[in-house]
């Protein structure tokens with residue numbers, strides 16, 4: 001991934017192109033997205049609408065381009081061609097948050113947990129008192145009981161990932177990107193973070209895009225599961241999952257969860273063998 005750009009680097013400017021009409025309620029409009037690596041196409045003209053205030057999980061075969069898709073939408077990887085608009089705006093005019101899979105490398109080790117959370121706010125030039133107030137608000141929202149004056153290496157993995165999520169949420173993003181947020185967490189922390197993400201989503205209406213390798217995680221949080229094909233990658237199916245929120249762990253035995261999971265698995269297996 002040598003093309004990865006630092007998340008706090010200025011976003012690349014994309015020239016606006018003509019846009020095909022998006023479905024009602026769309027937040028992020030992706031049109032004609034193209035990306036190749038070493039001359040091998042990964043995406044060759046993807047069109048996709050991400051709905052506002054919803055959680056979309058991206059799921060698909062290994063190496064189909066889940067992370068690349070998210071990183072292109074988040075501006076971390078340049079696109080070869082196409083257009084990505086957020087409410088008709090360019091990325092540079094949009095506040096986004098990004099949570100990395102590898103929380104150990106994502107936090108600044110020389111800053112305390114509190115200063116990590118405050119970092120994007122200070123960088124935006126927010127006044128000290130406002131920064132403090134926002135950090136306190138997040139501490140209350142996440143019901144943090146561990147000591148935020150500690151450095152990342154002094155925290156457990158789950159605590160570090162919680163700090164990463166708080167940092168991503170600090171500037172009140174319009175869109176939040178999460179790459180495998182649960183993959184390195186134990187089940188207790190997964191349940192905690194699932195609850196918190198749902199609470200934040202209900203309270204703020206932030207649009208979320210989550211990449212997951214785990215079918216249960218992908219379905220549990222999603223309003224829509226975006227199923228991708230093998231490379232060259234296109235959309236296999238968009239599966240809606242409408243159970244009301246907040247969803248607790250008991251949802252996993254609900255007949256609708258079981259049905260959607262089974263259907264998703266069926267499409268996934270079909271694409272794996274295609």
Ligand SMILES: Nc1ncnc2c1ncn2[C@@H]1O[C@H](COP(=O)(O)OP(=O)(O)OP(=O)(O)O)[C@@H](O)[C@H]1O
Pocket residue numbers: 001002003037038042060061062063064065066067068069
């Ligand atoms: N910088 C790069 N240079 C060359 N090839 C790349 C680069 N980044 C990604 N790829 C290739 O693009 C494809 C998609 O990669 P990506 O990591 O997006 O897939 P993924 O679906 O997230 O994978 P996984 O399921 O393994 O996490 C893979 O074949 C990968 O090897």
